[in-house]
Amino acid sequence: MSETSVVTDQQDPRPRLARATARFGALVERVRPGQLGRPTPCAEFDVQALVGHMVGVxxxxxxxxxGGAFADAPPSADxxxxxxxxxxxxxxxxxxxxxxxxDAKLTEAVGVPWGTVPGSSALEGWTMEVVTHTWDLARALGLDGELEGEPEGTDGSDGAGVGGVGDAGAAELGAFALERARTVPREGRGGPVPFGEVREAPEGADAHTRLAAWLGRDPEWRPARGPVLTPDDEGYDEERTxxxxxxxxxxxxxxVAETAQDVQEAVTYARERGLPVAVQATGHGLSQASREGVLISTRRMTGIRVDPQARTAWVEAGVLAGDLVAETxxxxxxxxxxxxxxxxxxxxxxxxxxxILGRRFGYTTDHVRRVDVVTADGRLRRVTAESDPELFRGLRGGAAHLGVVTGLELALVPVERIYGGMLIFDGAGVGGVGTAEDVVNxxxxxTETVPxxxxxxxxxxxxxDVPGVPEPLRGRYLAQLHFAFTGSPEEGERLIxxxxxxxxxxxxxxxxxxxTECASVFSEPEAPHAYRSVNSxxxxxxLGPAEVRSLVKRTGPETPAMCVVGIRHMGGAxxxxxxxxxxxxxxxxxxxxxxxxxLGGTGEATVRELHAQALDAVGPHTVGRRMNFLYGPQEPETVRxxxxxxxxxxxxxxxxxxxPADMFRFAPGPGLPGEGGTPLR
Structure with a gap:
């Protein structure tokens, strides 16, 4: 590009550059580690290389x-x-x-790849580059619907400025960059001019897409969608398990869904063919395994976006709790x-x-601010208390039988440290004291005395009594106490x-x-295994002495199947x-x-009978069930x-x-009369 081809805007270019770089930075904040290898519309870059290039630029x-020369600047972000x-x-x-x-720098001559130009013209050219690469990155992440404040972002996020991407001035930035890009000549593309041949943009395309087409990008470029697997395909067994x-x-x-659009397409495919749909992220609480239809695996939908000022986080459907804890x-x-x-x-x-912070802050669902859900009609609905109060109420605590949730916005709490962990006793007792019954009582x-x-x-x-179990615990019947206190360590120690x-x-x-180490409060096993669970x-x-005695007797080490008892203190928030x-x-x-x-070598019928007898110990005082911790097939009345x-x-x-057709029949929730399941996690 020659100096004479540059159109100099009389307006100060710095505010525009500030907005453009802020928008690109907002996208970089949303890139997850698993997305760094994704391709981009700029063929020479994947996501990591593109971001690295822009750090260098x-x-x-x-x-x-x-005051330095452009050619002397470090070219990379190594x-x-x-x-x-x-x-x-x-x-x-x-x-x-x-x-x-x-201000004086705006009129000083500077050397750039397209010639020697006033500083203001250099900033305009760089603004165009930033806006162009913002389109590249947004398209690679499936977020391009947000670039000009459109209401439908493909990741289920707000189209009106979430993370500073689609703010009120976004369309103006796109229009400016397009006008600036049109000064790039058609001739010499791929040679002296570092852009591809001009392409036709779709009718009605926004300024960002027309900009990309003018600079040689494929305006229809989309990242490859997750694969669709059949039982004969490689990777099928690994993905379904x-x-x-x-x-x-x-x-x-x-x-294998990677975006909300993938989920929509899968649901639409199933609806048009009358097929049932199951959904799985991690499969912890699988209730009813599908033997037909479509399974949507959301484990690759791992986007997290934290707004520290608003104290909220947006999470996609495959985000794990530990990853969210680390990010927040x-x-x-x-x-x-x-x-x-x-x-x-x-x-x-x-x-x-x-x-584990429930007594202080309530249920997790109490902190939900928005839910994005694909319903059986294939529609992606953004549900809030204002937009659809009835559906918002039903989704929060109603499990997953109403649709496929692709993302949630959650309020966060100001907790950085806790005082807690575990005390482990020999439940058989030592010297006649410290038995499991003593510990529970x-x-x-x-619990009646603590804040x-x-x-x-x-x-x-x-x-x-097998190798791998720590020596102090091997072959013992353990009584474990678990604590998480959000007050001072001194007060926590006094209470415990x-x-x-x-x-x-x-x-x-x-x-x-x-x-970030809160998982050590319970230290639950990480290896996949077969299990069943119910609760009251x-x-x-x-939990009076008689109930505790009966519960311990019915679940102790002499039972026909291993039985783990877990009792959580409720109340508070x-x-x-x-x-x-x-x-x-x-x-x-x-x-x-x-x-x-x-389960192991124990039959399902034996386990179900053992669990029924165990919970009979507290039966007269049972007021209901909790959807979480119902693992495996359940009777409809248990779920209800x-x-x-x-x-x-x-x-x-x-x-x-x-x-009405019960497409999501494998999903948890009360469903229709006679239907129901347990949480699918």
Whole structure:
């Protein structure tokens, strides 16, 4: 490009450059590690190379503004460590904007690849490049619908400026960059002019797409969609198998979804052919395995976007709890997450979400601000309390039988550290004290004295006498106490101290810890395995000495199948109604009593009978069930018991209206009369 071909705008170009670079930076903030290898419309770059290129370009802009020669500026971003591209770009942008603060630089001549031009013209050219590469990156991430504030972004995010991408001036930036790009001659493309041949943009295309076409991009370019697999395809078995190893879907078609649009297309395909649809992120709570139809695997939908000012996070359908904890911790915040980091955030939340911070902050679903869901008609709905209060209520706690949720916006809480961990006792007792019964009784009495900042639980489990189990625990019947306290370590220790006196402590793992280590509070097994679980919510009298004695006797090491008992202290914020109504019922329960058994060589009938007998110990005091922790096929009445009668009626009405053909018949939720399942995580 020659100097004479440059159109110089009389307006100060710096505010426009600031907006353009801010928009590109907002996209970089949203790039997840698993997306760095994705291709982009700029054929020479994948996502990582494109972002690295722009870090280098922005550093060059700064270098020239500081008085250096363009050719002498570092050309790459090889020094970026640990893949922290967002920080590298942010620092380069701040440096570049500061370097051009002096008005005199706008009229000074600077050397750039297209000639020697006034500083203002150089900034205009760089603005065009930034806007163009913003389209490249947005298209690669499936976010181009947000570039000009359009209402339908393909990732299920706001089209009106989420993350600073589609703000009010975005369309003007696209129009400016297009006008500036039209000064690039058609001749010499691919040679002296570093762009491809001009292409035709689709009729009605926005300015960003027309800009891309003028500079040689394919305006119809889209990232390759996730594959569609059949039982004969390589990768089918691996993709269909989840954490619940006792069951696995075996559908006719398996859609590996990467975007909300993939989900829409899969649902539309199934609807047009009258096929049922199942959905799986991690497969922790698989209720009913599909043997036909379409399975949508959402495990690759791993986008996370944190807004630290608003204290919210947007998560896609495949995001794991541990990944969300790690991402929010960078901003001094935390989600109201569960005990296991490998569980999917979306599906866990849909079932209610009994988090380890629950007594302080309530159920996870109480913190939902928006839900994006593809319903049986193939429509992507953005659901809030204002847009559709009835569906918003039903989705929050009603599990997944109303559609395929592609993303959630969650409010975060200001928690960076907790005082907690585990105390482990020999449940057989030592010297006649510290038995499992003693531990549970002492803990239950203790729970009546603690503030809501203290969340706790007790678990009872027999440990096998096999290599791999730590020596102090091998072959023992363990009684474990779990704690998560959001107050000071000193106050936490004062509160927990009396429980250390229940009996000899085998293992003491209680300490102050960063919230990123909260999984150590329960230390649940990470390996996939086959299991079944049910639970009962009980009132304040449900764990009296007689009930505890009966429960321990029915679940101890002498039972015909291994049985793990888990009892969580409810109350506190879990007992309060949310600001916006949802379908999490039985909030007055004092404790959640769950029993879980690995299947292994044990028959399903044996496990079901064992669980029924165990929960009979607290039967007279049972007030309901909780959707989370119902693992495996359940009787319809068990699932319905998770809801208050009014909410059950609302959910059935929504099901009739949104999915009358019961397309999502394999999904959890109360469904239609005679239907139902358990949370699909």
């Amino acid at each position: 922005t550093r060059r802009i700064a270098h020239v503004g500081e 020094d970026v460590r640990d893949g922290d591209w967002a920080r590298a770009y942010r620092e380069a942008r701040e440096r570049a904007l500061a370097a051009w603060e002096d 989840g954490f619940q190893a006792g069951d696995a879907h075996r559908p006719d078609r398996l859609v 911790a960078r901003h001094g915040l935390a989600p109201v997450n569960g005990s296991f980091p490998g569980v999917g955030v979306v599906s866990y939340t849909l079932g209610g979400g009994v988090g 002492a803990w239950r009495a203790w 809501e900042e203290m969340a706790s639980a007790v678990s009872l489990l027999p440990m096998p 101290a009396p429980l250390r006196e229940v009996g000899p402590v085998l293992v003491d793992r209680v300490r102050e810890m960063p919230y 919510l009980v009132d304040g009298r449900g 879990l007992a309060r109604d949310p600001e916006v109504p949802d379908t999490v019922g039985h909030r007055g329960a004092a404790y959640l009593v769950g029993v879980l058994s690995p 018991a998770a809801y208050e009668p009014e909410d059950l009626a609302r959910l059935r009405a929504l099901k009739e209206a949104l999915d």
